[in-house]
Amino acid sequence: MKHLVVLSGAGISAESGIKTFRDADGLWEGYDVMEVASPIGWEKKPELVLKFYNDRRRQLLEVKPNTAHKTLKELEKNFKVSIITQNVDNLHERAGSKNVLHLHGELLKSRSTKNEKLIYDCDKDIMLGDKAEDGGQLRPHIVWFGEAVPEMHKAAKIVETADILLVIGTSLQVYPAASLIDYLPDGKPIYIIDPKRHEDRLLDHVHFIEDTACNGIKEFADLMSK
Template sequence: MSGLKNRLEKSKKIVFLTGAGISQESGIATFRGKDGLWQRYDPMKFASIQAFIDNPKLVWNWYNDRRREMLVANPNLGHIAIANLQNYRHVSVVTQNIDGLHQRAGSRDVVELHGNIFDTKCTKCDFKSTMKSEFFDLQICKSCGSYLRPDVVWFGEGLKQEIWNEAVIHSMNCDMMIVVGTSLTVSPANSLLLYAKRNHATLVELNPANSPYSDEMDFCIRKTATEGLPTLFSIFGTI
């Protein structure tokens, strides 16, 4: 751990690549894994454009359940530690999560690879909006009258190119990447490690379990985000 703290002290730009594990500690169900939502729900019936075309109300209401779950969740000590590190280093967050907890914790530079569950976009035109009410009825586009859908990446869809480019640029220019709460099984997010490695960045994995990329890491911390991050960053004082 002392070697990691020495490199952390020398680092200038740190990128966090975060996944469902950090949000799970705030009470938000994961999508994958043994107890994930996709073990109980068919993703092609709830998270694909065809599912929405076939039954928009069913899909919308299913996402409403997820939104209500996320509204009552609060950022945890892991989210807060990342946000507070901004006081000491240039910090960017690239997240696979769609809950907005990093922003609520105070992180300013957040790239949401898979979108945000509270954002919507039209299924036909370029109209976009953000929901502000706790009561999320199925919405109609104000511009063309088509249905609005959650502005998240569904199965069969690619990432938005501008979002992906931003994530790649952060990864190419960091001198430390800390992977938190993700099994690194989702592509192309896991390839961001390669961009960081090309810049000779220090790679850190903070996750209770091994990932397919654990052997590529310079340091592995087998703790959860709430356990590991505040302790790791204690070298900067209480954060």
């Protein structure tokens, strides 16, 4: 069974109603991303950061996986599918995907500010004063701008074993995640589903499907069935 590795980004979740910020002017639902997604923002205004992620968490619990999420699950019938996602939502898991690696953390988890390995399931608001067992303030289990991406090594190892790479919902502009494409073995095919064609990554073995995630995944699945 061939190994299909999927790199997914905000575009796939946007079609479920989760808003992105990179298509606009650096604002995420009215917030400067550095205020709510950086260690400096956390140090200056922890209440604002917690409110921001509490709002995002509530929103996540109201939306559902879409056709793209569900089709990736269906592809497990014919492929070994590994999903490496930049998204912090759990829509891949809720669609039934078995192997999902979150590069940038998970919205439905919290962790201690003292020990980043103390991680807890979290489906409710986090408030100032909520403590981990080591006494550290709980914070969202999110990789903020300026922080290391601890799962990068594991993600690179997964890409190295791919027979096919599918990029969906991401423009490959966010590093270090965008560098994962460079770990694909030479000559292995890359399929990019994106309504905006980006020629800078154009190689002979790159196939563009210029469409949204939900529409493009149908064409990809048809190609894979031939």
